[in-house]
Amino acid sequence: MIRRWTSPLEPGLATREAYGRTLAELGEENPRIVVLDADLSKSTYTSLFGKKFKDRFFDVGIAEANMCSMAAGLAAGGFIPFASSFASFLMCKGYEQLRVCCAYMEFNVNFVGSHGGITLGEDGPSQQSIEDVALACSLPGFTVAVPADEVSTAALVRAAAEHYGPVYIRVGRPRAPKIYAAGERFSFGRAKTLSYGRDVTVVANGLMVGVACEAAELAERRGIDVRVIDCHTAKPLDEATIEIAAAETGAIVVAEEHLSRPGLGSLVAQAVTHRHPVPMEFVGMPDVFAESGTPEELLRVYGLTAEHILGAIDRVLTRKVTGAAVVAH
Amino acid sequence: MASENIDVAAIATRARNLRRLVIEMLAAAASGHPGGSLSAADIIACLYFGVMRHRPQEPFWVDRDRLVLSKGHACPVFYAALAEAGYITHDLLTSLRRLGSPLQGHPDRRKLGLVEASTGSLGIGLSMGIGMAIAARLRGSPCRTYVMLGDGECEEGQIWEAAMYAPHIKLGNLCAIIDFNRLQLDARVDEITDLQPLADKWRAFNWHVLEIDGHDYDQILDAFAKAERVTERPTVIIAATVKGKGVSYMENQLKYHGTVPDKPEDVLKALAELSGGRS
Numbered sequence: 330m331i332r333r334w335t336s337p338l339e340p341g342l343a344t345r346e347a348y349g350r351t352l353a354e355l356g357e358e359n360p361r362i363v364v365l366d367a368d369l370s371k372s373t374y375t376s377l378f379g380k381k382f383k384d385r386f387f388d389v390g391i392a393e394a395n396m397c398s399m400a401a402g403l404a405a406g407g408f409i410p411f412a413s414s415f416a417s418f419l420m421c422k423g424y425e426q427l428r429v430c431c432a433y434m435e436f437n438v439n440f441v442g443s444h445g446g447i448t449l450g451e452d453g454p455s456q457q458s459i460e461d462v463a464l465a466c467s468l469p470g471f472t473v474a475v476p477a478d479e480v481s482t483a484a485l486v487r488a489a490a491e492h493y494g495p496v497y498i499r500v501g502r503p504r505a506p507k508i509y510a511a512g513e514r515f516s517f518g519r520a521k522t523l524s525y526g527r528d529v530t531v532v533a534n535g536l537m538v539g540v541a542c543e544a545a546e547l548a549e550r551r552g553i554d555v556r557v558i559d560c561h562t563a564k565p566l567d568e569a570t571i572e573i574a575a576a577e578t579g580a581i582v583v584a585e586e587h588l589s590r591p592g593l594g595s596l597v598a599q600a601v602t603h604r605h606p607v608p609m610e611f612v613g614m615p616d617v618f619a620e621s622g623t624p625e626e627l628l629r630v631y632g633l634t635a636e637h638i639l640g641a642i643d644r645v646l647t648r649k650v651t652g653a654a655v656v657a658h
Numbered sequence: 659m660a661s662e663n664i665d666v667a668a669i670a671t672r673a674r675n676l677r678r679l680v681i682e683m684l685a686a687a688a689s690g691h692p693g694g695s696l697s698a699a700d701i702i703a704c705l706y707f708g709v710m711r712h713r714p715q716e717p718f719w720v721d722r723d724r725l726v727l728s729k730g731h732a733c734p735v736f737y738a739a740l741a742e743a744g745y746i747t748h749d750l751l752t753s754l755r756r757l758g759s760p761l762q763g764h765p766d767r768r769k770l771g772l773v774e775a776s777t778g779s780l781g782i783g784l785s786m787g788i789g790m791a792i793a794a795r796l797r798g799s800p801c802r803t804y805v806m807l808g809d810g811e812c813e814e815g816q817i818w819e820a821a822m823y824a825p826h827i828k829l830g831n832l833c834a835i836i837d838f839n840r841l842q843l844d845a846r847v848d849e850i851t852d853l854q855p856l857a858d859k860w861r862a863f864n865w866h867v868l869e870i871d872g873h874d875y876d877q878i879l880d881a882f883a884k885a886e887r888v889t890e891r892p893t894v895i896i897a898a899t900v901k902g903k904g905v906s907y908m909e910n911q912l913k914y915h916g917t918v919p920d921k922p923e924d925v926l927k928a929l930a931e932l933s934g935g936r937s
Contacts, residue, residue, distance in 0.1 A: 363796070384796065387827070395785045395819035402789015405724075405774065406797065410789075425779060426816075430786060434767055434776045 332524040332557070334542045338506035344535075345443045345500040347479035349374020351486040352411060356382045362490060363403050365389060365396045365412040372502075373413040373443040397423035400438045401430035409437060409490055415449070416442025416458035416499050424464055431495040432468040438496075439489040440465075445475070445499035446586030447619045447627045448536060454618035458499075463591040465497035466564045472496045472517050473564040475585075475593075477538035478508040481561055484515035492517060499535065501586075503624050506539040508559065520567035522574075526554035529642050529649070530574040530581045532597050534560050537584040537612070537633065544584075544638035553642060563593050568600045575605040580649040582610045582641045586633060589613030608648040610641035664708040666875045672742055673703035673875075677904045677932045679738035679751055684918045685925045687755040690763070693914040694808060695735035697839040697872070697899040704878045705804060706739040714744040717772055721801045724790050726775045728783020729808035729837060730764040731916070737761050745772055781814025783807065784834060788824050791832040791892075802886065805834045810842030813851050818863075825864035830889035833882070834865075837872065839901035843915050857896055865894045872897030904932050 342350075355362050356378050363385045370376040370388055379386035389396045393414050400410040413419065419442045420427070431438045447457045465473040472492060476482040482500060489496040496517075508523070515521070523538075524545060533541040538559045545555035556578050558570060575581060581601060583594040589611035598609055612633065619627055628634055676699045684690040706712075710723040727736050734754065741748045746760075753759035760770040764778030775786045787805035794801045811817065824832055836856070840847050847853060860867045866888045870877040878897065885893035901915070902908030905928040919925050 363792075387792070389819075389823055392819035392823065394782075394816045395788075395823060398782050398785030398816070398820075399789040399792070399823075402775070402786035402791075403793050404789070405786070406790050406793020408793055408796065426782060426785070429776065429779050429782060 332542070332545065334508050334523060336546060338508070338539050338542060340504045341507035342479040343502060343504050344476055344479065344482040345372070345502060346374050347482035348441055348443070348486055348498070348500050349377040351483040353377040353381055355487065355490050356385065359409065359490065361407065361409045363387070363408045363410050365400050365410060367391055367393045367396050367414040367418065369414050369443070372415070373441070375411070375413050393418050393422035394426050397426035397440070398430045401426070401434060401436045404436040404438045409439070411439045411441060413441045413443060415456055416445040416461040417456055420458065420461040420464045427495070428468055432470050435470060436495060437493050439498070440496065441486070441498045441500060443500050444502045446501060446536060447614065447631060448501055448503050448586065448624035450502070450624045450627060451621050453621040457619055459588050459614045459619070461499055462563050462587050462593065466596065468495070470494055471564060472562065474517060474562045475499045475534040476561050477535055477559055478505045480507070480509040480511060480513050481515055481559070484513065485517070485561065488515060488517055501536055505536060508538055508542070515561065517562045518565040518567055520561065520570045521559040522570060523557040523559055524555060526556040527578055528554040529646055530556040530558060530578045531584060531638060531642070532558045532560045532571065532574070532581060532593070533584040534563065534593055536586050540633065540635050541584050541638055543635035544642065547635055547639050548642055553646070555642065560593060560597070563596060566596050566600055568604060571597055571600050572604040575601050575607045579607050580609070580645040581607055582612060582638060582645055584612040584633070584638050587613055588616065590616070608645050608650070610645040612638050612641050664879055666879070669703050669707050669875050672707045673700045674932055675742055676703055676735055676738040678929055679741065679748070680734045681905070681925060681928045681932065683734050683737065683751045683754045686752040688918060688920070689755055690734055690918055691731040691916045692734070692908060692918060693841065693901040693911070694729055694732040694837065694839065696903045696905065696908065697901045698732050698806060698837045699735050699903065700873045700875065701806070701835055701837065701878055701897055702735050702739050704875060704882065706743050708879055709882045710804065711801070717745055721799045723801050724774045724787070724803045726777065726783040726787045726790070726803065726805045727765055728777055728805050729780065729811055730777030732837070733765045736765065740772055780808065780811040781816040784817055784820040787832055787834070788820055788829060791829045792827070794831055802831045802833060805832070807834055807836050809836055809838045809840065809853060810847050810850070812836065812853055812856070821860065821863045821865065824892045828890050829892045832892040833885045834892065834894040836894060836896045837899055838896050839899045841901045841910070841912055841915060845912065860894045864891060866891050867894055867896065869896045870898070872899035873903060906931055
């Protein structure tokens with residue numbers, strides 16, 4: 330198997346920290362960047378921007394709806410806002426403001442939801458976000474990205490600053506393994522194929538990209554050749570890359586730290602069903618809220634480890650239609 | 659008085675024109691919200707023809723004053739003001755609420771670029787106005803941002819998130835106006851959630867608060883002038899108004915929040931009253 334990641338994966342920055350560092354750089358480069366936060370700026374790392382650019386940083390307090398609409402007003406006034414909070418609060422308390430003030434108005438506003446998924450950990454399900462990506466994807470005109478590591482986060486945050494239109498980016502709390510070498514280029518809607526295996530495809534985003542890489546290595550030891558795709562942009566979805574993977578590997582597993590239904594799993598399934606139906610398996614949060622625990626414990630209990638992906642690979646392979654079977658039909 | 663330099667009689671004429679246009683538009687559309695348009699007509703006339711700095715020949719002049727019509731259902735009076743000010747033709751007004759018209763049922767900036775902020779979901783406009791006022795300050799622009807709220811709208815929690823924040827950052831270039839007509843869709847506002855003491859609430863949030871008769875041009879113009887002189891904090895003008903003002907059978911009638919007269923004789927009666935100097 331030819332793969333693009335180093336093995337074993339080295340730990341890198343948390344994607345939220347990569348976000349904050351990138352914002353601070355962008356503030357230097359572009360005076361139109363303004364940043365808003367809702368009393369979580371140390372957790373989201375927007376404080377790195379706030380310390381450098383006091384006049385362009387607005388901590389609105391614990392008032393997410395006001396923050397999201399204010400961001401729209403700043404966009405109307407010609408600025409490029411980035412507004413952040415925990416993904417759960419931003420997307421749930423700000424949903425209508427994202428809908429009316431940003432999606433419907435076609436304003437150029439960027440939202441970054443931090444502490445996405447269950448790896449926020451010990452604070453429990455009120456803070457964990459398992460539906461933010463689905464909510465963001467449901468808004469017409471939104472671009473939605475879930476980067477896997479520090480390099481892709483920095484690149485996608487920069488892409489958001491340059492893209493005209495509303496953007497949602499989800500970042501995570503724990504340190505993320507390094508997937509990409511510095512300088513790797515990213516653009517919204519263009520997935521990254523990390524290994525060109527021929528037996529089965531694992532499509533993943535965010536934290537689960539690293540987990541998918543681990544699973545691919547485990548599978549390789551069993552002689553299974555895995556294609557790994559980092560589908561960092563959930564919307565617009567890279568349907569072409571998925572279609573080719575479906576055609577060439579004949580089976581797909583989708584892995585995400587989010588509800589699979591609705592989530593990246595649903596989106597990929599829709600694309601696959603439309604373009605090139607193949608058997609699929611889904612590794613994601615079941616239809617439940619999680620609980621308090623360490624990130625590692627939660628990933629294990631809720632089925633989001635490399636072993637779980639490996640299990641899904643085994644299951645999907647048993648259902649894979651061989652070339653001969655297609656002919657027999 | 660601020661109104662000394664402004665032709666108050668001309669504003670009164672404009673206000674009457676706005677009211678007539680509102681009735682004509684709504685009759686043509688056979689749907690819409692007359693009550694809140696008529697209650698706001700005098701304030702809107704003062705803003706467009708005496709207070710706001712704007713250039714109909716240069717609609718997107720970067721330093722224009724902004725109006726966010728947070729009570730978006732009152733858009734007929736806003737569209738009427740755009741026509742009277744020369745931004746759009748009077749002919750266009752009869753396309754209100756028709757498929758493909760720039761004059762959507764609630765203001766939609768995708769369809770009509772003159773709309774500063776699409777509204778229609780209540781409670782959101784003040785926050786957007788804060789963003790616009792900050793943007794003006796960061797740009798060094800002297801432009802002011804006006805946000806018109808409904809009194810019923812003040813039941814939305816986001817209004818109070820915004821109310822807490824604007825004085826904190828000393829947004830002297832922001833002015834909110836509450837069209838206090840005392841009626842909302844289901845009943846009188848004080849029967850649903852009594853807002854009183856409303857002025858005290860805004861004072862407690864550190865706003866510069868003015869209470870006026872929203873149909874008295876001198877009081878309206880004077881309030882806007884006072885607001886502009888207070889530069890260290892935002893102003894809220896609580897304007898007591900009459901819902902359906904100017905049309906006898908609509909005044910203070912719950913029904914005319916969102917109902918249009920369906921009989922031609924009722925439309926004619928309304929237009930006659932608005933032409934007859936009763937306002």
